[in-house]
Every structure is written in structure tokens, then in C-alpha cells.
Amino acid sequence: MTRLFLSALVLPLLPLFMMAWDYEGHRVLSQIGLTVLPTNFPAFVHAPMARERIAFLGGEPDRWRNTADTALRHVNGPDHFLDLEDLAPLGLKPETLPPLRYDYVAEVARHHAKASPEKKEDGAGAVGFLPWSITEWHARLKSSFGSLKVYEELGTEEEVANARQNVLYAMGVLGHFVGDASQPLHTTRHFNGWVGANPKSYTTSKKFHAWIDGGYMRKSGGLDSERMKKQLRAARALPLDAVGRKEGRVFTESVRFLVEQWQQVEPLYRLEKEGKLTGEGEEGRGGRVLVEGQMVRGSQFLADLWLTAWMEAPPDNFLKARLVERKAGSKPAE
Numbered sequence: 001m002t003r004l005f006l007s008a009l010v011l012p013l014l015p016l017f018m019m020a021w022d023y024e025g026h027r028v029l030s031q032i033g034l035t036v037l038p039t040n041f042p043a044f045v046h047a048p049m050a051r052e053r054i055a056f057l058g059g060e061p062d063r064w065r066n067t068a069d070t071a072l073r074h075v076n077g078p079d080h081f082l083d084l085e086d087l088a089p090l091g092l093k094p095e096t097l098p099p100l101r102y103d104y105v106a107e108v109a110r111h112h113a114k115a116s117p118e119k120k121e122d123g124a125g126a127v128g129f130l131p132w133s134i135t136e137w138h139a140r141l142k143s144s145f146g147s148l149k150v151y152e153e154l155g156t157e158e159e160v161a162n163a164r165q166n167v168l169y170a171m172g173v174l175g176h177f178v179g180d181a182s183q184p185l186h187t188t189r190h191f192n193g194w195v196g197a198n199p200k201s202y203t204t205s206k207k208f209h210a211w212i213d214g215g216y217m218r219k220s221g222g223l224d225s226e227r228m229k230k231q232l233r234a235a236r237a238l239p240l241d242a243v244g245r246k247e248g249r250v251f252t253e254s255v256r257f258l259v260e261q262w263q264q265v266e267p268l269y270r271l272e273k274e275g276k277l278t279g280e281g282e283e284g285r286g287g288r289v290l291v292e293g294q295m296v297r298g299s300q301f302l303a304d305l306w307l308t309a310w311m312e313a314p315p316d317n318f319l320k321a322r323l324v325e326r327k328a329g330s331k332p333a334e
């Protein structure tokens, strides 16, 4: 079953979109990501209130899903996943996805216009926007850093404080979507129990997604943030692309990241089949390594994205010119 047809509104009462990690998972993922930023990263992000703000915002895009407002559900819902198996029926491949959201929408729409009615019912319209969502929030964060750099030089105390709050907001919301990308069930049509042909008899339980999001880790002893932290390396900027460019690589790296996590979908179902996801006894805790490891991967990618945004944010020169004018205008005439 597909979760979204572009032509259809998302019905407010159907549980079409699953949550990713529960709030606790998103919190920990952001909190430990903060610990691997370099010492020259803006220090205000480490103030207790700032850390808490980032961690709290790790749950915000899921709170947007609790609304009954169709407009918000429609725009926010598909931002949390990308079902990679459903790209091929659309004639798309992860490596050649259009990096801009509306170009992608247009491609899907073109495909629909061509497809026969039976084909349309056959998963061709399933979409998700997760890598676009990550890319766009990263760009917002970069923009916020760009204005902060200028306000710190020429702004008032209040402006600096506001610009810092904007940075925290974008860091926190970006954290949510990167966290979603590390939940393998957000990369697949098998997002809540195996669907379609099932030769290996994997679970079809409609409770599977929620169990992986949080139930399992809670039952098997809770998240061990100290142990997770130890698995992280120091944050580093994203690698340049094959021809040495910075432009466009947040999107390509986000897609690459999703494809990597998708490779854990079947191992996850296998663990369930082997009884390693029950949370009971030694055997039933056997899946913790994989689940915890996924959160660590998310946290690592998040820290790298935060760092890249800060390092590569050009000062906002338009804003700078206005502030220079303001300063000149406020000087007493000589």
C-alpha cells in the first residue's frame, strides 16, 4: 500500500505516517551529536538552555503531525520518509533524483500523466520528501548562521540574541529529520510490517514500527547515551563531491545516507524473526546493537551537517550593507 498519491489530500484521520524514533530517541540523538562538535564551533549552543532547546526541537516535527489540520498534515507528513523501493516504478533512481523538491514533484506528476490507471494504483505515486527536507533545513541553518555572523559584527544585543535563537531552531528541526533518516523503516515501503510477496515470512504486524521507534529499547533497558556517545567520532565537514564541488552535496549525501540505512531494513526484520527483538532475556535483547547503532549513525551525520552549515555559511552581505548604512545614519552630523 502506498502512503501518498500526489493528487490526493492526506486524510486527517488515517494513520498513514508513522513516527520515527520516539521523542526520547530524537532527544538523545541530538544531545550526543552536540558533544562531537569542534571547540571553535559557536559556544552558545552548549549553554544548558540552548542544549535543551535543540533536544526539545528534535520532537517538534512529530508534534506537527498530531494536528487535525489537513494543511499541516499534508505538507509535513511526507517530509519524514522516502520509500526507496517505490522510486523504480516512477522511473527514478536514488542517484539521479532531482535535487530540488518541486522538480521531483513535477517528475512524479509527469509519470502519473503517462501511467495507465492500473499502474497508478500499483505504487507509482508513493513519494516521500525526506532528503529534500534535510537539504532545505540545512540551507535554513546555513542562512541563519550567515545572518548571525553579520549581527555579531554590527547588530544590537537583541538582534544577536534573536539570530542565535534562529540557529538553535534550525539545528533542532534539522536534528529531527536526520534522526528519521536513521530509522531504517523510514526508507522503505515495509515501514510497518512486510508488505507484498513475503517468501521469508517476515512479520506483517502493524505494531512493528512503533516497537522499533521506542517500545523495544524501553523494554530492553532504555537508551544508553554514554555508550552511544563513545561510538561517535569528531564531527567533520561533508566530503566534496567527485569533482571537488561543495554545491549540491548535502542532497547527494542525504540520499546516500538513506540508501545506507535502507540496507538495514531486511536485517531488522531478520532480527525480529530470530526472536532478537522481543526485549526479553539475553536473546531478546540481541537487536539492541543494530537499533542503537542506527541512532549513532544519525547523530554522526547530524553533527557533520551542523558543522558543515556553520563552516560554509557566507556572511549575509545584503544584511551587512543595510546594517552599515544604519550605523552611518545614526552617527551625529559633523
Ligand SMILES: [Zn+2]
Pocket: 019, 020, 061, 062, 080, 176, 180
Ligand atoms: Zn519524523
